[in-house]
Amino acid sequence: MGIDNGVVDVLCEECGKRLMRRLPDGTFQFVFGRTSKTGGGDVESKPSSLISMFIVGSIKIKCYRKTNGRVCGHVNIVNFFDKNVPGCF
Numbered sequence: 001m002g003i004d005n006g007v008v009d010v011l012c013e014e015c016g017k018r019l020m021r022r023l024p025d026g027t028f029q030f031v032f033g034r035t036s037k038t039g040g041g042d043v044e045s046k047p048s049s050l051i052s053m054f055i056v057g058s059i060k061i062k063c064y065r066k067t068n069g070r071v072c073g074h075v076n077i078v079n080f081f082d083k084n085v086p087g088c089f
Contacts, residue, residue, distance in 0.1 A: 012063040014074035019061050022080075027052050030061075055080050 006024035011017065020030035033049040058079045063072040 010076075010078060012065065012072060012074055013076050015063060015065060015067050015072040017063065017065040017067075017072070019063060019076060023052075026054060028055050029053075057081070 008022040009018045010020045010022065010028075012019055020028050022028050029050060029052050031049050032051045058077060061076050061078065063074045063076065065072050
């Protein structure tokens with residue numbers, strides 16, 4: 001996980017690319033669906049596919065990022081238990 005100005009990036013354990021981002025208010029942002037490439041080769045998400053969600057508990061998220069022409073495919077299991085939320089440990 002990378003931390004910058006209260007924003008935490010959740011990275012794939014296998015390839016190290018960003019899967020989702022936790023904002024300072026506790027919500028998570030991730031891209032749902034496909035992404036498109038711009039002329040410079042950068043991957044750019046479509047504004048309508050950016051999801052914001054409050055997550056508490058364990059989630060499984062599969063990495064679909066491409067590295068050297070192949071999809072990573074690693075299944076990451078991540079635990080988010082916030083001590084400030086009632087009912088969490």
